[in-house]
Amino acid sequence: GQSLEQPSEVTAVEGAIVQINCTYQTSGFYGLSWYQQHDGGAPTFLSYNGLDGLEETGRFSSFLSRSDSYGYLLLQELQMKDSASYFCAVGRNSGNTPLVFGKGTRLSVIA
């Protein structure tokens, strides 16, 4: 089966850059997804990496190294509204979806 490891908590200063790492163990690999979840809200999709390299979407970027079973989410120019939980997820060994999720990283942005 799949397992994913990510830090439980990260704190960063407004305006700074933060990187949230995710390592995974899978019997097959079908892409790494990232989600953001604010308190009281549902998870929203942020980014997907199917191949090695960097994907950029505005202030958010996501990186994947399949050979290292590793990825990260990079948040730049942090804003207070970025305080949320961030989940990495991988496809099951039977295909891209459904996804198996990490335990989530709670990001706190401080002034």
Next chain:
Amino acid sequence: SAVISQKPSRDICQRGTSLTIQCQVDSQVTMMFWYRQQPGQSLTLIATANQGSEATYESGFVIDKFPISRPNLTFSTLTVSNMSPEDSSIYLCSVDTPVPGGNTIYFGEGSWLTVV
């Protein structure tokens, strides 16, 4: 991307009762997935619901407790039966969604259930 609507958004339920959550998608989708997120926890897959076949349940989830319907390609329901306080969770409907380079899932707004 598909717009996914869930009802109810929130409910407070009595122990021992059952509640049905509805999920409506604005486009036809083959695969729908139901997840549960207990307080402070990650997301756990309950079952996969494909139209025209019985739902496939994950280990630890059974049809008697979480019956699912998938009558067409835009709608699904999840029932939480004989509820106990341990069933207090967010229940999330999601759909398989193509993205550049692969597929991922998008979630509905969630149904927050509190069992008292």
